[in-house]
Amino acid sequence: MIVLGLTGSIGMGKSTAAKMFAEAGVPVHDSDEAVHRLYSGVAVPLVEAAFPGTTHDGSVDRALLGKYVLGDPVALRKLEGIIHPLVRADADAFLARHRAAGAALAVLDIPLLFETGGRDRVDKVVVITAPADIQxxxxxxxxxxxxxKFKAILARQVSDAEKRRLADFIIDTVHGFDTTRASIQAIIGELTGDKP
Structure with a gap:
């Protein structure tokens, strides 16, 4: 099974591209969705212990947690130290399930793929991009x-130019949904031998 990493800076259209891969029948693991699940599950006591008062009714309160970590690199690293291993374990279980089911291709949607050392977990990387003014x-x-907030988020991310330099595939979403979908179909075809 080929593991394709899907990434891109904020506002580039990565979530839309992930949906298009799923619509094409490719299993997609969404790291953001995994975090949401973890914030209502196994991560709750760990986050509460590290950031007291940030959980309510069995869930992490993202707004309260954001007040702790936004603009505080030490607190952010502490949170990432809790969450990243849990998301990675969730993704590993996802890959094991689809490998066992005989999938030819699976996508790991990892917003901070390059920033978190995720390149070694995937076979190929597709970067979703768009011009800076559109973003x-x-x-x-x-x-x-x-x-x-936008500037703070960008400061944590590898630049779009660097992501494109490191990519195996690049999809520019400025050309619209149909062009993006066609690019995704072409990538699936190249990686699996299934031409659309």
């Missing part, structure tokens, strides 16, 4: 997003 407009249109 900025998409991100600032999100509810609750500010210029300050």
């Amino acid at each position: 900025r407009a998409r991100v600032l249109a999100r509810p609750g997003m500010t210029e300050e």
Whole structure:
């Protein structure tokens, strides 16, 4: 089974691309979705112990947790030290299930793939990209997003140019859904031998 890492900076269209891979029948592990599950499961007591008062009714309160870690690199590293191993174990179990089921290709959707050393966990990497002005407009249109938050997020991410340099495949989402979908089909075909 080929493991394809899917990544891209905030606002580039990575979530849409992940959905398109899934719609094409490729199993996709979504790291963000895994974090949401963990924040209502096994991560709760660990996060509460590290950041007291950030959980309620058996779930992590992301807004309260954000106040602890946003802008505090030490606190953020502490949180990542809790969450990243749990997400990795979840992804490993996902891959084992699909490998056993005979899947030819599986996608690991990892927002911080290069930043967290995830390159060694995948066979190939596809980077989702878009021009900086489009990215900025998409991100600032999100509810609750500010210029300050956007800059803080970008500061934690490897630059788009560097991601593209390290990629095996690049999909520019500025050309619309149909072009993005066609690019995904072409990648699936190249990796599995199934031409669309």
